[in-house]
Amino acid sequence: MTTTPPPPGPLLSAAELNVTFPGRRGAPPARAVDGVDLDIGAGEIVALVGESGCGKTTLARSLLGLVPPTAGRITFAGEGLAYGSRALKAYRKRVQLVLQDPSGSLNPRHTVYDAVAEGLRIHGYPGDEREAVTEALSRAGLRPPERFFLRYPHELSGGQRQRVVIAGALVLQPELIVADEPVASLDASVRGEILALLLSLRDELGLSALVVTHDLGLAWNIADRVAVMYLGRIVETGPVEQVLTNPQHPYTQALLSVLPESDGEPVVLTGEPPDPSRIPGGCRFHARCQILASGEAARAGVDERCRTAALPVLTGGDTAQVACHWAAARAGAGVGN
Incomplete structure (x- = not known):
């Protein structure tokens, strides 16, 4: 798996980002994201922390191109994010989503092989599909990968299912992943393994990550920087050790x-x-x-x-x-x- 040279400046940057949803039944518009600046560097893990309802998931979905901002600008590798279907398809190959619940992310009728290969097929991957799936599963810690090819999600543990989801993201060789509560549904004994995997992917591949979580303890264990969000805004941000030892x-x-x-x-x-x-x-x-x-x-x-x-x-x-x-x-x- 190859990596591209890091761009100058932040890999992903949001400037004055706003996401406003129309009010229901005459209510005022809801400012879910209300003026946010956020940078993620190449090879950096940033934790976005806050209570439920603070806007962090909406911000993450906007950074992924899933929710167009009402105002503001998102740039990736120095280029503004375009919202045409072809541009978004290319962008989502470089920026991948890892969801909280692996059971909900995986089609129960698809084998592990098909689940991981799905992204390759969507993007018309020209190389050896089996080789790419094998490498992604191995990177995600499912070894030997061939042993998992014909298994179905219900035959796997929760930690193994999350590794399959991560492999499905890795198979496209992204530069950044957005992980929304990536270990919230896992047992405590498995959480550490998944966090260690994300750290190893950063170190080995130079992979950047935005980890969305309500858990500052998780941020302490995995992040380089932390951004604390409340009611649509970042209220405190900085190096994780500085913010969490002297908030x-x-x-x-x-x-x-x-x-x-x-x-x-x-x-x-x-x-x-x-x-x-x-x-x-x-x-x-x-x-x-x-x-x-x-x-x-x-x-x-x-x-x-x-x-x-x-x-x-x-x-x-x-x-x-x-x-x-x-x-x-x-x-x-x-x-x-």
């Missing part, structure tokens, strides 16, 4: 506090994320913010700003950034840096 945004702090290895008391966020058709003014997290509720924001002199002053969209790139009035006030005072 600046109260939302990131709350997500980390519920991990088993966390030292402090868990932060229980009140209520659900607001409706994306009714995004509040000021900081969009302020209605659930533990820092505002505790009076810490008032002591920092930013409580009114939290409720009324909008925050800028975080730019792309690999530096640590946070969109939070309280974190900015602390940084100005030399606290927590």
Whole structure:
């Protein structure tokens, strides 16, 4: 399996990306993705983290070309993403999707061989199909690959099914995969194996990945950078070690506090994320913010700003950034840096 030289700059880049869905029965439009800048470098794994309903899956689907953005721009290898059928077909050969539930991704009537070969047939692969399927299954850790050719999904374990899905992505020799909760449906004993596989693919093939997850613990184990998303926006981003060992945004702090290895008391966020058709003014997290509720924001002199002053969209790139009035006030005072 060959790899192409990495392009200058980010491999995949989103700039000022918006995805808005029409409101139902006269309701305002829902801003599922609301001004997002995000870069993924060649050979880099980026974790996109947030609660259910925060917009991360919609963002991922937009980056895949499955949901056209309402505004903004997506570039891949320095070229803008085009939405004609031929252009999208070529793009999806280079950017592949790995879904959460392997059982739902695999046709129960197809053998493993046919499941992996499907992409080759769609794209009119001119080479040796059997050789390509064999190599992809081997890369995905199903060895000897010939032993799996005639098996059906129901004859495999959950981990083996996920490896078949990954092989189906790898067979087209993509440069980037988008993995949406890739281990959420697997037993704990198998999760580590799949994460180790994704890391080995990065190291051996230079494969880039966007891993969509609600689990910051997973991000810690696999990602080079992390982007924390809340209500359609990236609220904190940076190198994974920096963000997860010294989180600046109260939302990131709350997500980390519920991990088993966390030292402090868990932060229980009140209520659900607001409706994306009714995004509040000021900081969009302020209605659930533990820092505002505790009076810490008032002591920092930013409580009114939290409720009324909008925050800028975080730019792309690999530096640590946070969109939070309280974190900015602390940084100005030399606290927590």
